[in-house]
Every structure is written in structure tokens, then in C-alpha cells.
Amino acid sequence: GKYEQGVLQVSKEYPRPKDGADFVYGTAGFRMKADKLPSVAMTVGILAGLRSRKLHGQTIGVMITASHNPAEDNGVKIVDPQGEMLEQEWEKYATYIANAKDQQEAQNAYMWMVKEVRIDQKKPANVIFARDTRPSGEELVRALKSGLDATGVTSVDYGILTTPQLHYLVKATNTKDTSHPYGEVSEEGYYNKMASAFKTAIEGIKPNGSVTVDCANGVGAPKLKELLKHLPSSSESGLDIRVVNDNVSNAEVLNKDCGADFVKTQQRAPAGFDGKPYERWASFDGDADRIVYYFTTEGSIFRLLDGDRIATLAANFLGELVQKSGLADKITIAVVQTAYANGSSTRYIEQTLKLRCECTSTGVKHLHHVAARSDIGVYFEANGHGTVLFSPQTLKRIHNHQPESPAQLEALTTLRALTDLINQTVGDAISDFLLVETILAHKEYTVREWLATYTDMPNKLGKQRVANRADFVTVPDSAERRLEKPAGLQERIDEIVAKYKDGRCFVRASGTEDVVRIYGEASEVFDCENMVREVGGEIERRFG
Numbered sequence: 001g002k003y004e005q006g007v008l009q010v011s012k013e014y015p016r017p018k019d020g021a022d023f024v025y026g027t028a029g030f031r032m033k034a035d036k037l038p039s040v041a042m043t044v045g046i047l048a049g050l051r052s053r054k055l056h057g058q059t060i061g062v063m064i065t066a067s068h069n070p071a072e073d074n075g076v077k078i079v080d081p082q083g084e085m086l087e088q089e090w091e092k093y094a095t096y097i098a099n100a101k102d103q104q105e106a107q108n109a110y111m112w113m114v115k116e117v118r119i120d121q122k123k124p125a126n127v128i129f130a131r132d133t134r135p136s137g138e139e140l141v142r143a144l145k146s147g148l149d150a151t152g153v154t155s156v157d158y159g160i161l162t163t164p165q166l167h168y169l170v171k172a173t174n175t176k177d178t179s180h181p182y183g184e185v186s187e188e189g190y191y192n193k194m195a196s197a198f199k200t201a202i203e204g205i206k207p208n209g210s211v212t213v214d215c216a217n218g219v220g221a222p223k224l225k226e227l228l229k230h231l232p233s234s235s236e237s238g239l240d241i242r243v244v245n246d247n248v249s250n251a252e253v254l255n256k257d258c259g260a261d262f263v264k265t266q267q268r269a270p271a272g273f274d275g276k277p278y279e280r281w282a283s284f285d286g287d288a289d290r291i292v293y294y295f296t297t298e299g300s301i302f303r304l305l306d307g308d309r310i311a312t313l314a315a316n317f318l319g320e321l322v323q324k325s326g327l328a329d330k331i332t333i334a335v336v337q338t339a340y341a342n343g344s345s346t347r348y349i350e351q352t353l354k355l356r357c358e359c360t361s362t363g364v365k366h367l368h369h370v371a372a373r374s375d376i377g378v379y380f381e382a383n384g385h386g387t388v389l390f391s392p393q394t395l396k397r398i399h400n401h402q403p404e405s406p407a408q409l410e411a412l413t414t415l416r417a418l419t420d421l422i423n424q425t426v427g428d429a430i431s432d433f434l435l436v437e438t439i440l441a442h443k444e445y446t447v448r449e450w451l452a453t454y455t456d457m458p459n460k461l462g463k464q465r466v467a468n469r470a471d472f473v474t475v476p477d478s479a480e481r482r483l484e485k486p487a488g489l490q491e492r493i494d495e496i497v498a499k500y501k502d503g504r505c506f507v508r509a510s511g512t513e514d515v516v517r518i519y520g521e522a523s524e525v526f527d528c529e530n531m532v533r534e535v536g537g538e539i540e541r542r543f544g
């Protein structure tokens with residue numbers, strides 16, 4: 001057929017690099033040095049088209065970004081119809097087709113897929129795509145488009161967007177003709193939805209002071225500025241939002257010494273920080289799907305308010321709203337974390353907030369999946385990626401509930417606004433930012449009160465190079481908190497940890513770097529450092 005011919009042609013145009021190592025579709029899609037990616041982007045076009053055909057022409061998204069990676073990297077990932085990440089089964093297909101050695105293999109891979117997945121090639125195929133501000137994105141878009149065109153896919157190029165904006169558009173497109181459209185199908189529609197929900201959420205409330213947002217010199221900068229045009233001015237609302245690290249014309253500075261990943265991993269303020277003590281700052285990452293807050297105290301001591309802090313703040317506030325609306329016996333809230341969550345945050349959720357807390361493996365898809373099982377599921381990774389999910393039934397309850405007092409109505413109005421304000425598809429720095437600002441305004445919290453809700457356990461994240469990180473296998477269902485292999489290592493870790501007061505430590509192979517990660521917590525900073533060093537030393541000696 002003509003699409004098979006198209007695949008043959010386009011694979012000639014975009015040959016797989018000869019020296020190339022194997023491509024793997026991982027948690028972040030395909031991600032590497034941008035110059036290795038054109039053939040991969042082309043095959044992602046072909047695969048996204050197949051996925052759409054398989055789903056009867058529902059719109060699939062493709063995002064070109066490498067998030068917090070350096071400017072010379074790039075990546076490609078696929079978004080499923082409701083704005084979720086690509087179904088796991090299809091990650092294998094994406095990997096398979098990307099690794100075709102030559103045009104004949106590419107055509108064979110295409111034909112094999114059509115048969116294997118039983119794709120009716122007469123079905124329509126629709127794909128929308130966007131990219132972040134990386135200069136290499138332009139060429140990758142051309143490659144992607146040629147894969148789409150070669151296989152007869154109808155596509156829309158949305159230009160430069162944040163990752164969560166593309167997720168929004170995918171969901172909006174696929175729900176536009178249903179009884180519950182997610183929002184207008186345009187970038188403008190995204191701002192309109194956010195701005196109107198935010199205005200409702202802070203109605204009658206006086207937000208406090210000012211906040212500065214470090215946008216990592218990435219796509220979050222122009223998009224946040226665009227959003228600001230839709231928000232009430234600072235004199236009207238009382239909230240002054242300042243955007244810094246907004247230089248997107250010089251690719252070199254993207255994510256350079258700034259952004260959410262830098263701030264979280266370095267535990268210090270970004271380049272360009274000029275905050276006075278207790279001034280509120282936030283950092284987005286390079287594609288604006290992560291956010292962390294922070295401030296300094298007198299004496300320039302840096303204090304981080306990370307994903308755990310956002311999760312606890314959100315869970316606390318949502319719990320209060322549900323209660324005040326009179327819905328407490330109908331709606332339950334759960335918080336989903338990973339093993340990296342600070343032990344104090346977990347105790348605060350369970351003991352102070354009295355909410356259920358679940359722990360999953362690292363990676364957004366795991367958290368999202370578990371959160372989706374609750375009425376309201378709050379999920380955040382400590383690194384600042386997260387959101388809040390409302391089940392369809394919960395949305396209906398919130399929508400249909402009849403308030404019995406003005407106080408109930410007030411809480412219900414805010415709760416309803418939050419269901420629109422919070423991006424239901426994926427963690428979204430812009431949406432999470434407005435959520436946090438809403439909560440701080442309602443609770444009249446400055447960063448001081450927010451930080452004071454609980455005290456973090458001293459913690460340390462170390463890493464260790466090993467001969468083969470695949471040798472490190474965690475116990476199934478342990479949420480990566482215990483190792484099954486190498487044999488005997490977990491017992492040794494347990495012995496070390498037992499020496500330290502309130503010690504906790506786990507080891508897991510990184511999915512993104514050639515190292516194993518070692519995370520530890522203990523009552524005393526000094527103990528924590530020693531414990532993690534001791535575990536690292538043990539691993540280095542035996543497996544380095």
C-alpha cells in the first residue's frame with residue numbers, strides 16, 4: 001500500500017545514525033543529544049499515526065523537549081488521548097520501530113506493527129505536536145512531520161508550548177464534542193481556563209505580596225508572561241508576579257544554573273537570585289512541568305519547599321474545602337508519594353492530616369496511576385512534578401452538591417474552581433503555581449508558616465557508579481524501598497541503617513543516568529551523611 005511505500009521513502013530521507021547505540025523509549029520518551037534524534041522523531045511520527053488509527057482517529061500528541069537537560073539535548077514523547085502518557089505496551093513498539101537499521105527494516109517494522117496490533121489503515125489518524133524553545137526543535141519538527149505525512153496522518157503544529165499545554169490540547173481536542181469538554185482547543189483556551197479558575201478561586205481573598213518565578217530560561221517564561229496578561233493586574237489582585245531567567249533567545253543559558261532541577265538537586269538558589277530574607281521564589285524546569293518554591297532566611301540560609309511541601313499544602317487545603325462544603329462523608333483524599341518523599345511529610349499526612357498515603361515506584365506514570373484510583377488523588381514527586389486528580393464521580397458530586405449554608409457555598413465555589421485550575425492530565429508548573437498561590441492567599445501563609453507545618457528529616461541523596469546497574473533489582477511491590485539483588489546487599493544495608501537513630505536508606509538503579517542512587521534520612525545531619533557514605537562505600541567496594 002501507499003503508506004508502506006511512504007515509510008520506505010521517508011526512512012531513506014532520515015537514516016538511522018550508523019554509530020548509534022540502541023534507542024530506548026523510557027519514562028521521558030526518547031531523550032539524547034539532539035543530533036542523534038531526527039530519524040527517531042520521524043519514526044515517532046509514524047508510530048503516533050498508528051496509535052491514532054488504532055484508537056479510531058482519536059488525537060495523539062507528540063512533544064519535542066528535553067525538559068531540564070542541557071540545551072544540546074532534545075527528546076520526543078507521545079501523549080495518549082486523555083492527555084496521559086503513552087500506554088506502556090506501546091513503549092516497546094516505539095523502541096522497536098526507532099531501531100530499524102535501514103529503510104527495508106523500517107518498512108518491515110511498520111508492516112509487522114500493522115499486523116501485530118491489527119491496525120485498519122483506512123481509519124483516520126490525527127496527531128498534534130509542539131516543541132520547547134530548543135533550537136534543534138525546528139529540525140526535529142520537520143522530521144516528525146515527514147513521518148506523519150508519509151503515512152497519511154492529519155496533523156496540527158502548535159509551535160512552541162510547554163509540555164503540559166500540549167497535554168491540555170490533546171485532552172481538549174478529544175473531548176470537544178462530548179458532554180464534558182475539557183476546554184477550548186487553543187493555547188488561548190488554556191490561558192482562559194486557568195485565568196478564570198484562578199479569579200474564582202481567589203474571589204474575595206487578598207493574596208499576599210509578591211512572588212518571583214525563575215523560568216530556567218525556557219518555554220515557561222514566555223508562556224507564564226502570556227498567562228499574566230489574562231490575570232488581574234497586581235494592583236487589582238494584590239499579588240505581584242515577577243518573571244526572571246526568561247532569556248529564551250540564547251539557547252546556551254537554558255537550564256544553566258537555574259530552574260527547578262538545579263534548585264532541587266543543588267539545594268541552592270538559581271543564578272540571578274536577588275531575594276531578600278523570606279521573599280517567596282519559585283522555579284520551573286525547562287519545559288514547565290515541574291515547580292519548586294524556596295526562600296532564604298536572615299544569614300542567607302536556603303530553605304526549599306519542594307514537591308512534598310506542595311503535596312501536603314494541597315492535601316491539607318483540599319481536605320478543608322471538602323469538609324467545609326459538607327462533602328466529607330462522600331469524598332476521600334489520598335496522597336501518593338515515592339520513596340524519596342521526606343519521612344516527616346509522610347508522617348504529617350498520616351498523623352496530622354489523617355489522610356491515606358501511598359508509596360509507588362519513581363516515575364510519573366506510577367504515581368498518576370495510583371492517584372487515579374482515589375476520589376481525590378494528590379500526587380507529587382519530591383522533585384516538583386505532580387498534580388491532583390479528581391475521579392469522574394467526584395467531579396460529578398462536587399458539581400451537583402447542594403450547599404446548605406453560605407459557608408458551604410463559599411467553600412464549594414473554591415473547590416469547583418480548583419477542579420478547573422488544576423491540570424488533570426499531567427504535572428503543570430503554571431497550574432501548580434496558581435494552585436499554591438491560591439492556597440497561600442486563603443490560608444494567609446507566608447513561606448514561614450508554610451515551612452513550619454512540619455520539620456523535614458535531615459536527608460541526603462548520593463549516587464555511586466557501578467559496573468552494571470542492572471544488577472540492582474528492587475523487591476516487587478516494595479516501591480523501590482528494598483533490594484532483592486545483588487544477594488545479601490539489603491541485609492548489609494539494614495545492618496548499617498540500624499546503627500543510626502531513625503535511619504532510613506534505600507538504593508535503586510537510576511533510570512536516567514548510569515549510576516545507582518542512595519537516599520538516606522536520619523535524626524541528625526551528621527548521622528545521615530555518615531550512613532549514606534557508609535552504604536555508598538559498601539557498594540563501591542563490592543560492585544564498583
Ligand code: 16G
Nearest residue numbers: 027028362363364365510511512513
Ligand atoms: C524521569 C521521570 C521522573 C523521575 C526521574 C527519576 C517522568 C516523566 N519522569 O525523569 O518523574 O523523577 O525519571 O530519575 O516520569 P532517576 O531514575 O534517574 O532517579
Ligand code: ZN
Nearest residue numbers: 067285287289
Ligand atoms: Zn520537565
